Amino acid sequence: MKERKLGRGVAMVGAGMSTFGAFAGISTRDLLADAYRDMIATVDRGFDPNEIDGLYIGNFSSELFEGQGHTAPIMTEWLGLAHRPATRVENACASGGTALRQGVMAIASGLYDVVLVGGIEKMSDLPIERATDALATAGDKLFEIPSGFTFPAFYATMASAYLDRYGLGAEVLRAVAVKNHENGALNPKAHFGQRIADVMASKKAAAAKKGKPVPQWKDIEEFFADDRANPMIAWPLRLFDCSPVSDGAACVLLVREDLALQFTDTPIRIIGTGQASDGALHGRPDITTVTSARIAAGEAYAMAHVTPEEISLAEVHDCFTIAEIVATEDIGFFEAGKGGVAAIDGVTSRLGARPVNTSGGLKSKGHPVGASGVAQAVEIWKQLRQEAGPRGIGANARLGLTHNVGGTGQTSVVHIFERR
Amino acid sequence: MKERKLGRGVAMVGAGMSTFGAFAGISTRDLLADAYRDMIATVDRGFDPNEIDGLYIGNFSSELFEGQGHTAPIMTEWLGLAHRPATRVENACASGGTALRQGVMAIASGLYDVVLVGGIEKMSDLPIERATDALATAGDKLFEIPSGFTFPAFYATMASAYLDRYGLGAEVLRAVAVKNHENGALNPKAHFGQRIADVMASKKAAAAKKGKPVPQWKDIEEFFADDRANPMIAWPLRLFDCSPVSDGAACVLLVREDLALQFTDTPIRIIGTGQASDGALHGRPDITTVTSARIAAGEAYAMAHVTPEEISLAEVHDCFTIAEIVATEDIGFFEAGKGGVAAIDGVTSRLGARPVNTSGGLKSKGHPVGASGVAQAVEIWKQLRQEAGPRGIGANARLGLTHNVGGTGQTSVVHIFERR
Numbered sequence: 131m132k133e134r135k136l137g138r139g140v141a142m143v144g145a146g147m148s149t150f151g152a153f154a155g156i157s158t159r160d161l162l163a164d165a166y167r168d169m170i171a172t173v174d175r176g177f178d179p180n181e182i183d184g185l186y187i188g189n190f191s192s193e194l195f196e197g198q199g200h201t202a203p204i205m206t207e208w209l210g211l212a213h214r215p216a217t218r219v220e221n222a223c224a225s226g227g228t229a230l231r232q233g234v235m236a237i238a239s240g241l242y243d244v245v246l247v248g249g250i251e252k253m254s255d256l257p258i259e260r261a262t263d264a265l266a267t268a269g270d271k272l273f274e275i276p277s278g279f280t281f282p283a284f285y286a287t288m289a290s291a292y293l294d295r296y297g298l299g300a301e302v303l304r305a306v307a308v309k310n311h312e313n314g315a316l317n318p319k320a321h322f323g324q325r326i327a328d329v330m331a332s333k334k335a336a337a338a339k340k341g342k343p344v345p346q347w348k349d350i351e352e353f354f355a356d357d358r359a360n361p362m363i364a365w366p367l368r369l370f371d372c373s374p375v376s377d378g379a380a381c382v383l384l385v386r387e388d389l390a391l392q393f394t395d396t397p398i399r400i401i402g403t404g405q406a407s408d409g410a411l412h413g414r415p416d417i418t419t420v421t422s423a424r425i426a427a428g429e430a431y432a433m434a435h436v437t438p439e440e441i442s443l444a445e446v447h448d449c450f451t452i453a454e455i456v457a458t459e460d461i462g463f464f465e466a467g468k469g470g471v472a473a474i475d476g477v478t479s480r481l482g483a484r485p486v487n488t489s490g491g492l493k494s495k496g497h498p499v500g501a502s503g504v505a506q507a508v509e510i511w512k513q514l515r516q517e518a519g520p521r522g523i524g525a526n527a528r529l530g531l532t533h534n535v536g537g538t539g540q541t542s543v544v545h546i547f548e549r550r
Numbered sequence: 551m552k553e554r555k556l557g558r559g560v561a562m563v564g565a566g567m568s569t570f571g572a573f574a575g576i577s578t579r580d581l582l583a584d585a586y587r588d589m590i591a592t593v594d595r596g597f598d599p600n601e602i603d604g605l606y607i608g609n610f611s612s613e614l615f616e617g618q619g620h621t622a623p624i625m626t627e628w629l630g631l632a633h634r635p636a637t638r639v640e641n642a643c644a645s646g647g648t649a650l651r652q653g654v655m656a657i658a659s660g661l662y663d664v665v666l667v668g669g670i671e672k673m674s675d676l677p678i679e680r681a682t683d684a685l686a687t688a689g690d691k692l693f694e695i696p697s698g699f700t701f702p703a704f705y706a707t708m709a710s711a712y713l714d715r716y717g718l719g720a721e722v723l724r725a726v727a728v729k730n731h732e733n734g735a736l737n738p739k740a741h742f743g744q745r746i747a748d749v750m751a752s753k754k755a756a757a758a759k760k761g762k763p764v765p766q767w768k769d770i771e772e773f774f775a776d777d778r779a780n781p782m783i784a785w786p787l788r789l790f791d792c793s794p795v796s797d798g799a800a801c802v803l804l805v806r807e808d809l810a811l812q813f814t815d816t817p818i819r820i821i822g823t824g825q826a827s828d829g830a831l832h833g834r835p836d837i838t839t840v841t842s843a844r845i846a847a848g849e850a851y852a853m854a855h856v857t858p859e860e861i862s863l864a865e866v867h868d869c870f871t872i873a874e875i876v877a878t879e880d881i882g883f884f885e886a887g888k889g890g891v892a893a894i895d896g897v898t899s900r901l902g903a904r905p906v907n908t909s910g911g912l913k914s915k916g917h918p919v920g921a922s923g924v925a926q927a928v929e930i931w932k933q934l935r936q937e938a939g940p941r942g943i944g945a946n947a948r949l950g951l952t953h954n955v956g957g958t959g960q961t962s963v964v965h966i967f968e969r970r
Contacts, residue, residue, distance in 0.1 A: 193684075203641070207827075214827055267618055270624065
């Protein structure tokens with residue numbers, strides 16, 4: 131592997147996000163303004179917006195979701211950053227992570243000193259079936275879409291191959307969902323921030339209130355197996371294996387590393403970045419792993435000069451529960467076939483040895499697709515600065531990793547962050 | 551203005567494009583493959599595709615035009631560049647120029663040594679009114695589109711303001727159209743590569759052949775004023791003031807400057823890059839100039855340490871004839887109000903003092919929107935290397951400039967190129 135090195139160091143000095151959810155009548159520009167205000171409040175020593183040299187906006191498809199293209203310059207006007215160069219970056223659900231990488235490269239290039247990286251998506255205005263169609267444009271129109279595949283079907287294919295190869299059942303998928311909802315319940319910005327046990331209790335209460343038969347689930351297993359409460363979407367993936375269709379935005383402020391202390395005492399350095407591509411799912415020799423994620427992670431680790439064992443926490447792309455399991459293997463946390471068991475054993479839980487998706491992940495926090503890769507960096511910011519409140523993993527957290535995937539792995543982007 | 555400097559120098563060592571036109575059944579991936587093959591043939595000493603570190607793909611809206619998102623990684627597979635990081639960049643009709651800038655920055659950042667920059671658009675599959683709707687998503691959905699504006703209307707507004715302010719008539723617009731068709735007639739890859747006089751002759755011959763009354767235009771003026779042959783689109787812009795809806799692709803190969811001589815004896819260095827944004831047309835104090843273009847050009851000149859007077863030729867964004875006139879003023883070739891007269895006087899013609907759009911421009915060469923910004927660089931490559939054939943401007947050409955605009959100037963990107 132070619133050793134890659136940034137021309138100048140880059141640090142994150144602010145990070146914020148809108149609440150994720152379904153917000154009728156709120157546009158991406160308003161969502162990004164929310165995230166921007168939230169970010170401003172995190173810059174310890176404040177800053178003058180005039181210092182921002184440029185913007186990168188990760189967005190999958192405002193054209194299809196809200197009929198608006200050319201979103202990046204609109205944001206300069208909306209945020210009061212007139213005339214600043216602004217560029218929209220699109221790599222499907224990896225748009226946010228890719229925008230982050232462009233921000234890092236822009237500073238390393240010498241052109242910019244201060245960059246605002248935003249991620250946005252406004253998905254809930256479309257009916258769910260049209261939203262699924264819009265998302266399907268991230269698949270291959272020539273080969274995949276005509277054969278009837280949608281994204282739940284792609285990931286179901288990966289899940290069934292994975293479970294078959296390693297002799298596992300849906301219990302590993304369920305463990306991821308339960309864990310991420312536990313974490314999301316501690317994240318006030320989560321779209322579905324409820325523990326599964328609380329979801330069950332709500333459903334029982336609602337049935338009782340309506341005078342309908344109250345479901346008698348003994349435990350979470352029974353709830354998950356209930357075809358009414360948790361319908362099959364694409365075998366073996368049920369509703370609670372899928373991330374929601376969300377609206378939301380996130381942003382981070384990046385600066386040249388040697389300027390960071392002008393903004394904050396506790397900058398978070400970005401010490402590794404990796405990106406890789408792959409062809410569509412049907413052409414891959416092995417669909418129980420994502421090759422582009424392995425390459426991207428390898429590059430990021432090599433640049434950062436750290437090993438997977440040293441990473442304190444990871445935010446990975448759990449668009450479906452199976453995706454988190456595969457991701458934790460692709461980033462080197464676990465051997466192939468061991469990611470699911472790690473979730474069952476609590477290794478990836480918030481207080482486990484290798485915390486994964488302390489934010490609640492895409493599954494519980496929500497998945498406004500272009501925003502997700504940037505929101506991952508927001509969680510790392512909070513955790514490494516010990517500002518994650520009740521979901522904090524503790525003061526020893528020093529290295530964080532984000533893993534953002536587009537499509538089924540046609541794009542993967544990995545970043546490594548460090549608090550010194 | 552902040553002085554901006556690239557961390558490492560960047561050179562263009564290959565450049566190619568597909569033919570521009572309307573090609574039913576040909577997808578963007580095939581168009582880019584055509585451009586890639588064309589580019590490969592221009593790299594004097596050849597190269598190993600394995601050396602390509604990454605791709606940037608400028609594309610306005612494959613989602614809307616061909617139902618395909620996430621186009622960048624698809625291109626890696628299609629071109630045989632498996633796993634290479636690939637990023638789609640979208641800034642409406644400035645997507646190509648923005649992708650070029652990202653390629654420059656990626657090399658300057660230290661991460662990549664060799665980058666393929668592509669621009670693509672496949673527009674002709676949609677009926678013209680739906681293509682116009684798709685293009686309209688580059689306007690502001692909140693303020694502009696609901697009031698009925700489309701892009702011909704935006705530029706018509708700018709044109710009427712310009713003509714009124716400077717006391718000019720449609721003759722200045724016509725001069726641009728005539729000139730660009732003269733140039734396009736010498737470009738075998740142009741979509742509408744016919745001189746206007748030849749268009750008139752063809753129409754006469756076609757009418758005669760069908761036994762219809764043969765039009766009796768005395769001169770080009772009469773042809774332009776004929777509401778049947780050259781209908782009014784949005785006053786004062788007629789059909790021949792508008793660039794066509796085209797399919798096409800272009801690409802260039804960029805390398806770290808100190809590697810350039812491994813690829814060619816005659817690299818073309820990129821010595822200046824500038825980008826700026828603006829709000830929508832309705833909020834601007836003056837619509838007879840494009841502020842973002844002036845800022846972008848100013849940055850590019852400052853970085854390149856050259857003045858407008860030193861530029862040998864420019865490819866500017868003539869999506870409408872008025873746009874070229876304003877562009878030549880915004881890049882400092884002429885004072886405000888003098889760009890139209892310069893076209894009439896032949897100053898901007900191929901053999902004039904300040905050649906503009908020797909390729910035929912968007913007007914005659916065609917305007918596959920995401921490809922246009924990259925295709926401009928292809929023309930500069932040919933001209934500075936004296937490989938432009940019958941449309942060559944001569945051996946003294948040493949500095950070239952490209953000017954690529956998105957929307958009505960919400961984005962402008964300017965690059966300056968040098969042959970040493």
